[in-house]
Amino acid sequence: MKKNTFYLITGCIAIALVGLFWYSDVIRMPLLIELAFIVAVAAIYLIRRQVTDLKEDERDVKITEQAVLRTMQVFWVVFCAFSIGAVMQLLRAPAFPRGFQTEHPPILPELLSPRLIGFVQLGLLCLMIFLYVGFRIYYAGKYGDWETDEE
């Protein structure tokens, strides 16, 4: 399979995912898009193995590794910081664990609504993508991707 065909198929899968995202929102069934996303990524990985003219050598692998490593180094800190806040919310919830000890558990203001958590997660996803692309561009430049020669 040629790499252009692979890119075309990937684009079609992405469009189908956007459609499924919309549809799963319409029928109020998030599980549909979640499963579809996993299947789509697995399909892309499988199709990618069939591409014959997409050569990835050790320098490409190193660029990818470095970009992923740096992305994760930044991302896990931001993600854990947010998650700690969410855990604090869980611990302060009236039903757990102090709710079992009192008849009238205190009603605390909701610091992180599910809607807000969704928006923050969306932001974190965007952050991860931007970090990865940024680091990838940086390491590609560092390992000579933009070098030109007389040939």
Place this chain on the structure above:
Amino acid sequence: MKNKIKVFRAMHDLTQEHLAQVIGVNRQTILAIEKGKYVPSLDLAFRIARYFGVSIEEVFTYEDEENTGTVQ
């Protein structure tokens, strides 16, 4: 790490594209190695040296600016 890939290519009248094909990497990788932007793995360095029919030391030279001493 310095290398003489460009010299050996000229001696064998090879293009970067051709060398990259026979070694099994992208042309950009050969270019990056020649420019000193990327240090190849031992495996790749040996493959390049072996292709030119010389020892690895003839193609690659290790230069450590901080410590040039050797173990006594």
